[in-house]
Structures are given as structure tokens and as C-alpha cells.
Amino acid sequence: MLSPQYVRIPMNKRILLTAVIALGVLGAIFGFKYLQIRQAKAAMAARKPAPAAVTTTPAVQETWRSTLHAVGSLESFRGVTLRAEIEGRIVHVGFESGARVQAGDVLVELDSQAETAQLRSNEATARLAALNLVRARDLRENSTNTQADLDTAEATAAQTAAATEATKATLAKKRIVAPFAGRLGLRQVNPGQFLNKADLIVTLEASDPIYADFSLPQQDVTQLRPGLPVKVSIDAFADREFDGVVEAIDPRINETTRNLRVRARLPNPDEALRPGMFVRVDVVLPDERPVVVLPATAIVYSPYGDSVYVVAKNEQGVLAAQQRFVQVGPKRGDQISLLGGVKPGEEIVTAGQGKLRPGTPVTVNNSVVPTNNPAPKPAES
The missing domain is CATH 2.40.420.20 (conserved putative lor/sdh protein from methanococcus maripaludis s2 fold)
Structure with missing residues (x-):
């Protein structure tokens, strides 16, 4: 009789036993992992984010108050670029760059010696023509001369008077004056320089008051009217706000942008605002x-x-x-x-x-x- 350790187990039973043991081990592993995952999910669900x-x-x-917002630019109340109307050599420059001038101040004088001499000659000729006209009229009253002689004397007197006025006009163009009070720009001429016609001399700007031009959409046209107050701000003066009023509204809407051009007028006694500055504009409407x-x-x-x-x-x-x-x-x-x-x-x-x-x-x-x-x-x- 054989001892127990020598009992032989059939092959199919050994395979089945091995499979049962393997399934048991795998089941234990999967069960353990499943419990771990459930515990992790529960911990995450219980965790709350920090406030x-x-x-x-x-x-x-x-x-x-309701307002309409826009951006625009500043324009001079009056502004011109002074240029020479006639040729000539500069004999005197009566201003400096950036100076403030009054209306009528002489800015530039051109050489006028030839025109002055021509004026004296024309005036002498005009006086002689005037005397001849008086004599011709006296003679005509006595029927001593013909009507043609009188007509010739009148025409000569008129021509010499016109020549005198033309010379005076030329002389006036030799003196370039400020057309209004304002501040000059940078001087572009010097004494002794020869000016040709239309040469630039200087710019003149009157900026008190000053205009703020801006555009608003066409749907705002019913809310706009002259006299509405505006508040203007600018980056250069972050601590200031400038008050003004709407002065004019363009009657025509731009066909490309469908915007309406508006002009506001602002007092500018210290000339802090300069033409060409970019500004933000708020039009203050009456309703609240x-x-x-x-x-x-x-x-x-x-x-x-x-x-x-x-x-x-x-x-x-x-x-x-x-x-x-x-x-x-x-x-x-x-x-x-x-x-x-x-x-x-x-x-x-x-x-x-x-x-x-x-x-x-x-x-x-x-x-x-x-x-x-x-x-x-x-x-x-």
C-alpha cells in the first residue's frame, strides 16, 4: 500500500485546482483595488475647494444725467497761414516765434523804394490831370473847347487816379500785418531774404475761445441742439475738465459714415488747449x-x-x-x-x-x- 505523499492526483483535477486558486487570488486583488478606488472617490467627494x-x-x-460720448479734435477759433502776396526783399521782421500780436501789428516789411517813387510820380500826374480837368470844364461852359476835349480830360484824370490807387495797393502788400489778434507760430523768414509770391511767413492762431469738433451717430440727431453743455477731457490735462456748449450742428450727415458733425465752443483764456489736440467729449443731455x-x-x-x-x-x-x-x-x-x-x-x-x-x-x-x-x-x- 502506497503512502499518502505518493497519491497521484489526476491531471484534470490538478488543472481545475490551479484555476480555482488563480481565480481566488485575482478576485482578491481586484476586490482590494475596487475598495481603494471607492475610498478615493469618497475622499474626493468629501473634499471642498478653498474659498x-x-x-x-x-x-x-x-x-x-444722460450723456452722448464722442471723440474729436480741437480747432482754432481763427487760424491762418500768412504768405507773401507779392515778391520783394525783406527789410524788417517785426515778430518772434510764438509771440502774441494784436490786429494790425506789422509782421514783415518788404523793400518798397521803387513803389514809393512810383507813387510820387503817379500822384504828380494825377494832380496835373485834375487841374486839366477843371480847366476843360471851365472852357466847356464857355463853349471854347469841344465835348471830346472834356471827355479826354475826364478819362485822363480817372486813369491817373486809378494808377495812384494801384501803386498804393502794391505798397500796402509790402507791409504784411496781423489780420486779427492771436499767437504766432514758428517764424519762417529772416531780414534780407527774398520772398517769392505765396512763400510761407508764419501761422497765426486765435485760440480763445477754441472749437471742439466731433462726430455722433445719426440716431442721436433728435437729441442734439445748439446750447447743450459739453464736458471735454484730454490726456494732457488728466486733472482738468473743460466746459463748453454746442455751437453748431452740420445740417448734412456724412454719407459714408452716417455720422453727424458737431462743433462745441470752449473758453480758453489760459491757452492751455491747443488746436489739433485729441479730446473726449461728453454732451450732457437735459434728461436724468x-x-x-x-x-x-x-x-x-x-x-x-x-x-x-x-x-x-x-x-x-x-x-x-x-x-x-x-x-x-x-x-x-x-x-x-x-x-x-x-x-x-x-x-x-x-x-x-x-x-x-x-x-x-x-x-x-x-x-x-x-x-x-x-x-x-x-x-x-
Whole structure:
């Protein structure tokens, strides 16, 4: 009789036993991994994101006047480019670059010796012609001469008078004067220089008052009228705002742009504003409307619409950010108005929007807040 260790197991039973053991080991491995995955999912589900730190401000309702916004440029009240009307050599220059002049001030004198001599000759000839005319009329009254003699004397007197006036006109063109009061530009001539006809001498600008020319879309034509107040701002004077009024409205709309040209008049006693400057213009309309006011930093601009983030408690009682699309209105300094989308009193995110998504938990930290000034001024150094 054989001992137990020598009991032979049939081949098919050994294969089946090996398969059962392998399946048991694999089942144990897969079960362990399944439990690990379930525990990881549960841990992730239980984990909550850290709240995003933001600054907020309550939406405030104010009453703002409606305005029309435009960009334009400044134009002189009067402006000319002085050029020579006649040829001649310069004998005197009576101004310096940038000088202020009055109407009638002599700017340039040309050599006029020949014209002065010609004027004396013409005046002498005119006096003789006048005397001859008097004699001819006396003779004609006595029928001593013919009517043809009188007609000739009258024609000669008229011709010599005309020659005298022509010489005087030429002499006047030899003295170039300021046509109105204003400030001169850069001098382009010097004594001794020979001027040809139409040569540039200097520019003259009168800039008090000064014009601001700008364009508005044709849909605004019904709201415009002369006398409306305007407020003009310019980058060169960030701390100032210039007041003026609408003076004129072009009766014709541009056929290419469908815009309407408008001109405003601004006082400029200190000549701070210069012709050619780029300006921003706000036409202040008489009607007022209620708006919700926020710092301009609260607006999130995007191609599909402008929005803000409103902070409020969600269903779990946690502060969270919710995106709200808004209708943006006029802007004043650091402030911007909303015509719809936000109610007064709602808490609006003013900084930190870059890390927000709809429903993101937030924590409010208002230790440092964006500026919210309707008329900001640059900091003094």
C-alpha cells in the first residue's frame, strides 16, 4: 500500500485546482483595488475647494444725467497761414516765434523804394490831370473847347487816379500785418531774404475761445441742439475738465459714415488747449435717469457680453459668486453705471474675478479696495 505523499492526483483535477486558486487570488486583488478606488472617490467627494478671496462693494443707485460720448479734435477759433502776396526783399521782421500780436501789428516789411517813387510820380500826374480837368470844364461852359476835349480830360484824370490807387495797393502788400489778434507760430523768414509770391511767413492762431469738433451717430440727431453743455477731457490735462456748449450742428450727415458733425465752443483764456489736440467729449443731455453705480473694475468684459459677479449665500449657506450679465452705461472717473442686470444693495465683486467661476465659494477681504471716485485726480508727488 502506497503512502499518502505518493497519491497521484489526476491531471484534470490538478488543472481545475490551479484555476480555482488563480481565480481566488485575482478576485482578491481586484476586490482590494475596487475598495481603494471607492475610498478615493469618497475622499474626493468629501473634499471642498478653498474659498477664493475677493473684494466687494454694494451696488449703489444714483441719478445721472444722460450723456452722448464722442471723440474729436480741437480747432482754432481763427487760424491762418500768412504768405507773401507779392515778391520783394525783406527789410524788417517785426515778430518772434510764438509771440502774441494784436490786429494790425506789422509782421514783415518788404523793400518798397521803387513803389514809393512810383507813387510820387503817379500822384504828380494825377494832380496835373485834375487841374486839366477843371480847366476843360471851365472852357466847356464857355463853349471854347469841344465835348471830346472834356471827355479826354475826364478819362485822363480817372486813369491817373486809378494808377495812384494801384501803386498804393502794391505798397500796402509790402507791409504784411496781423489780420486779427492771436499767437504766432514758428517764424519762417529772416531780414534780407527774398520772398517769392505765396512763400510761407508764419501761422497765426486765435485760440480763445477754441472749437471742439466731433462726430455722433445719426440716431442721436433728435437729441442734439445748439446750447447743450459739453464736458471735454484730454490726456494732457488728466486733472482738468473743460466746459463748453454746442455751437453748431452740420445740417448734412456724412454719407459714408452716417455720422453727424458737431462743433462745441470752449473758453480758453489760459491757452492751455491747443488746436489739433485729441479730446473726449461728453454732451450732457437735459434728461436724468436712475442708474446703478459700481467701480469700473467690477465689470468683466468678454466678446459674448459684459458681466459682474454677485456674492450671496447658496443653498448650503456658503458665500458663493454668481455671474450676472449686465448692460453697461456711461462712465465717470473710476465709476461706471449699469442700466440693467444688478439691483441696488447687491454685493458685487470688484477685484479677484480672474479666479472665479459661477458657484465658486468666496471669502470677502476688503482691506484693500479699488478706487471709486467720480472725479479722480493724479496723486501729488
